[in-house]
Amino acid sequence: MTGTPGDRKTRAERLAAPLARNVVKEVAAEHGACLRPVQLRRTDIDTGHVEQVLIPCGHTLASVCPPCAERARLLRATQCREGWHLDHEPVIEPDPANDQQRTRVADRAEVQADRDALAAEGLDTDDLDERIGELDQQITDAGMRGNVLPARARRHRSTRRRQDTAPLPRRPVSSRTVGKTYTAPDGKTFRPSMFVTLTCPSYGRVCEDGAPADPDAYDYRRAARDALHFAALFDRFIQNLRRFVGHDLQYFAAIEPQRRLAPHVHIAIRGTISRAELREVIAATYHQVWWPSTEAVRYDGGCLPVWDEHTSTYLDPDTGEVLPTWDQALDAIGDQDEPRHVARFGQRFDAQGVLAGSRDASRCIGYLTKYLTKHLGNCHQAATDAQADHAGRLAEALRYEPCSPACANWLRYGVQPKNARPGLIPGRCKGKAHRREYLGYAGRRVLVSRKWSGKTLADHRADRKAWLTGMLELPATDPGRYSWEPVKPSDPDHMPTGQRLLHVVADRIQWQTALEQARRRAAEANPPANGQAA
Numbered sequence: 001m002t003g004t005p006g007d008r009k010t011r012a013e014r015l016a017a018p019l020a021r022n023v024v025k026e027v028a029a030e031h032g033a034c035l036r037p038v039q040l041r042r043t044d045i046d047t048g049h050v051e052q053v054l055i056p057c058g059h060t061l062a063s064v065c066p067p068c069a070e071r072a073r074l075l076r077a078t079q080c081r082e083g084w085h086l087d088h089e090p091v092i093e094p095d096p097a098n099d100q101q102r103t104r105v106a107d108r109a110e111v112q113a114d115r116d117a118l119a120a121e122g123l124d125t126d127d128l129d130e131r132i133g134e135l136d137q138q139i140t141d142a143g144m145r146g147n148v149l150p151a152r153a154r155r156h157r158s159t160r161r162r163q164d165t166a167p168l169p170r171r172p173v174s175s176r177t178v179g180k181t182y183t184a185p186d187g188k189t190f191r192p193s194m195f196v197t198l199t200c201p202s203y204g205r206v207c208e209d210g211a212p213a214d215p216d217a218y219d220y221r222r223a224a225r226d227a228l229h230f231a232a233l234f235d236r237f238i239q240n241l242r243r244f245v246g247h248d249l250q251y252f253a254a255i256e257p258q259r260r261l262a263p264h265v266h267i268a269i270r271g272t273i274s275r276a277e278l279r280e281v282i283a284a285t286y287h288q289v290w291w292p293s294t295e296a297v298r299y300d301g302g303c304l305p306v307w308d309e310h311t312s313t314y315l316d317p318d319t320g321e322v323l324p325t326w327d328q329a330l331d332a333i334g335d336q337d338e339p340r341h342v343a344r345f346g347q348r349f350d351a352q353g354v355l356a357g358s359r360d361a362s363r364c365i366g367y368l369t370k371y372l373t374k375h376l377g378n379c380h381q382a383a384t385d386a387q388a389d390h391a392g393r394l395a396e397a398l399r400y401e402p403c404s405p406a407c408a409n410w411l412r413y414g415v416q417p418k419n420a421r422p423g424l425i426p427g428r429c430k431g432k433a434h435r436r437e438y439l440g441y442a443g444r445r446v447l448v449s450r451k452w453s454g455k456t457l458a459d460h461r462a463d464r465k466a467w468l469t470g471m472l473e474l475p476a477t478d479p480g481r482y483s484w485e486p487v488k489p490s491d492p493d494h495m496p497t498g499q500r501l502l503h504v505v506a507d508r509i510q511w512q513t514a515l516e517q518a519r520r521r522a523a524e525a526n527p528p529a530n531g532q533a534a
């Protein structure tokens with residue numbers, strides 16, 4: 001044991017020694033092992049043999065688990081690369097419906113007919129509506145996608161184009177998804193694709209560090225609303241672009257913050273479009289938000305609407321009057337009213353052609369995945385007072401902006417949020433968009449069209465696993481052979497965090513060595529020609 005009087009150390013000396021527990025984490029990270037492995041108990045159904053299996057947490061944020069976040073980022077990079085210059089249509093044919101699925105839909109049809117017959121007579125349809133709900137669930141359980149009917153009839157809003165926006169030529173959209181191939185005079189073929197960056201408009205001049213030159217003149221309200229509706233605007237852009245080019249254009253897009261903390265989007269697009277055409281589509285793209293007005297603050301501070309238990313509605317605290325519901329407030333928006341917000345992209349954009357497999361392509365994929373392991377609000381840390389002040393003002397602007405129809409902030413403007421429930425307080429909505437780290441954008445960070453690589457992220461993950469097991473010549477395991485259950489801290493076989501970490505480090509080292517050997521064997525088996533392993 002330690003502690004002979006001769007090697008007595010000062011407190012400073014002792015503190016200078018690295019903490020063993022932290023070193024385990026460092027070593028784990030170095031080996032790419034998950035820092036928060038989850039323990040599962042795996043039982044072989046045939047033999048009853050029980051094994052402890054540690055699986056990676058799979059978190060996508062580097063602040064939580066750097067190795068898992070990096071793996072997730074690389075998987076996105078693979079997905080981006082595989083779809084970008086695809087030269088054949090990815091096949092996504094749904095399986096034909098089986099007998100059980102057909103029967104469910106037939107049942108659903110009968111109940112719908114009965115229900116509609118009752119409704120036509122003005123009779124009570126509650127029982128059948130309930131049955132319809134059950135059948136819809138069974139349809140989903142039977143493995144069918146989507147619903148037989150849209151959830152609810154959509155509100156009709158004027159689709160008249162805005163007068164301040166040029167119309168776009170519309171072409172019928174064909175199902176083609178791959179870009180054109182060009183042939184050079186020397187007979188070589190190439191298939192260019194695009195890398196496009198779209199930004200939000202200007203809210204006021206900003207300095208080098210992203211902070212506004214004049215914070216009081218900076219349009220924080222507009223910045224906040226554009227961020228909140230950025231995903232919808234992007235959707236619109238893609239819709240317009242597809243109609244414009246006339247085919248089922250495919251994209252892989254990543255949403256990121258600029259230094260001024262406004263979202264922008266990098267888009268890898270399959271095939272090419274000219275700059276002039278892009279400019280035309282961007283200028284013609286807008287998203288109108290038909291929400292109730294928030295011009296007048298009706299309730300503030302201590303004077304807030306109160307929840308009424310009996311009617312399940314919010315009332316005016318003084319008069320007891322029921323506040324208009326979300327649907328009533330929407331119905332009150334007339335044809336003469338202006339939309340509450342119109343989101344558009346800025347006129348400045350960036351576009352470049354990118355060839356398959358080029359260094360440019362790798363660089364762009366790097367851009368596209370660079371910040372995916374961080375929250376939007378943590379990509380540019382405030383280093384100056386001006387930057388911190390800017391972030392603070394934006395967060396303040398987002399505080400009372402309604403983030404969705406169900407946002408608690410609607411109460412501030414005298415409207416009951418959609419699906420109102422007790423306990424809603426304006427300024428304290430739990431929606432992610434209000435949180436500093438989201439900068440007003442709470443949507444997905446990566447937006448991928450359905451026929452990009454023709455694979456889901458899970459498919460790409462399975463590809464990787466198949467490659468690995470093939471490389472290591474591991475026998476294929478039958479997933480049906482095992483039953484799995486989580487191990488709880490109170491279970492006798494539960495491993496504490498430290499022990500789990502040591503195990504994953506050991507595992508990692510073991511199979512990294514095995515992979516190394518497999519690569520060497522492969523290189524020896526088929527020497528120089530182009531013997532580079534993947």
Ligand SMILES: [Zn+2]
Nearest residue numbers: 034057065068
């Ligand atoms: Zn992890």
Ligand SMILES: [Zn+2]
Nearest residue numbers: 403407429431
């Ligand atoms: Zn909200």
